[in-house]
Amino acid sequence: MIVQHVMSRDVRTVTPEATIREAARIMADADVGALPVAAGDRLAGMVTDRDIAIRAVAVGKGPETTVGEVMTHDVLYCHEDEDVHHVSDNMGEMQVRRLPVVDVEKRLVGIVSLADIALAVNAEEAGEALEGIARPGGERSQSIDGRA
Template sequence: MKIKQAMTGEVCVATPDETIQKAAQLMLGLDIGMIPVADGDQLVGMITDRDIAVRGVAAGLGVDTLVRDVMTADVKYCFDDDEIEDVLDNLGEIQLRRLPVVNRDKRLVGIVSLSDLARSKAPDKAGIALGEIARPGGEHSQAAF
């Protein structure tokens, strides 16, 4: 089964020149924590609620800060004709729960989440991927002593 059969095709995007406040309001309205950033139909980044909190607010930046100043420009993605099993393996390896989906011209065509894939024909593989995604990354400052 191909990713295009499991992905969400209608994706809300932010532009690099929007403010982080507008991006946060969009996330609030859609009850999501991540938005692809596109310039036209070209994927140029991703912005998460964590990017806004850590790279924006915690760094002392204001609500008028541009998305381009806090977004992640090194975007991981998959192709719409990739096999679901291959994407699940990749999600586990890179420890991500969702990926933007592009076509072979690298135009944004959708987004796929681990939950989309769990509802597909590969729920066992989705569980394995989640186990990889959730693996501990080392000692954290909040760890009990």
């Protein structure tokens, strides 16, 4: 099975110039914990509710702080035509719960999460990825100082 068959196509985005208050409102309205950050038609980063909590609120930054100040710049993504099993393995290794999905022109077309994989493929596959994600620390670990 390929990613385009399990991904969510209805993806809300935010710009780097948006405030974290705006990003949080979009997350609340869409009931999501992460938003791709788009600069024009290109993926510029990701911002999560955890980015806002750790990289903004925890260090005293206010709601007018821009998304660009707290987002993760090193964007991990997958392609819509990739095999779900391969993507799931990569998510475990990279310790991420969701990935933006791009087309051959690297334009955002969706997002895939462990939940999407668990529902479409099998829970065991998602569980193996989650086991890798749940390891403490790692390259993708978030911290106040880090911008991984």
